[in-house]
Amino acid sequence: xxxxVHIGDVVCAIIERDGSFLVAQRPExxxxxxxxxxxxxxxxxxxxxxxxxxxxxxxxLGITVTVSGMLKPVYHAYPDFSLRLLPFLCAIRSGQxxxxxxxxxxxxTLNSIGDYDFPEADLPxxxxxxxxxxxxxxxxxxxxx
Numbered sequence: 001x002x003x004x005v006h007i008g009d010v011v012c013a014i015i016e017r018d019g020s021f022l023v024a025q026r027p028e029x030x031x032x033x034x035x036x037x038x039x040x041x042x043x044x045x046x047x048x049x050x051x052x053x054x055x056x057x058x059x060x061l062g063i064t065v066t067v068s069g070m071l072k073p074v075y076h077a078y079p080d081f082s083l084r085l086l087p088f089l090c091a092i093r094s095g096q097x098x099x100x101x102x103x104x105x106x107x108x109t110l111n112s113i114g115d116y117d118f119p120e121a122d123l124p125x126x127x128x129x130x131x132x133x134x135x136x137x138x139x140x141x142x143x144x145x
Contacts, residue, residue, distance in 0.1 A: 006082045011053040012040035012122075013065060013090045014129055015097070020109050021129075023116060024060070024102035031081075034103070036116040038087065038125065049086050060102065063095030071128050076121035087125045110134070 015022040015038075023036045041056040043049055050067065057065050071087040099105045108116065110130050118126060 004077050004080055004082045007042065008045075008083065009043040009049060009052075009086055010040060010083045011043055011049055011056060011086045011088065012038035012125070013053060013057055013088055014038055014071070014125070015057075015065060015090045015092060017092060017107065020107040022061075022097060023106050023108055023118075024099065025104040025106075027101070027103045032119045034117070035119045036106070037119055037122055039102070043086075050088075053086075053088055053090075057090075060100055061095070061097040061105075062100060063097050064093040065090040066093045071125060071132075074121055074124045076124075078120070083121060085121050085125065087129075 013022075022039065024039045026032050026035050026037060028034060039057060039060050040053060041060065043052040047055075053067065054064065057063060067088050067090050069089040071089065074085040074087070076083060076085065097105055106116070110133060113126055113130070
């Protein structure tokens, strides 16, 4: 059996507001349909990850964000593709999130994670985020500015 096709780097935003964070539900007909995920998308060839993050968030949600840090990258192989997920901690700078490419959006808390079905690649990100927010782990890499 050949290895899964590697699609490259995928950025995602953990957008925080008032003790909750934003998740988006993938549309029917796409891979991982109806799963809940952090908004984001593929990094284009030659594109810096932060530029990709800002572009994807504008396209998917119609907002701009401020990035405060980055969690550990996650490599994950699904049966038919693999990726490296680059998670960023963010806050809304301007706009109100709208589901331009997703079926639904939800603001959730750490206590309600179990109510949502996340893709496998997101699970280590959720685990690290929970440890950071509950004070049981050191925070990921911080970005200046």
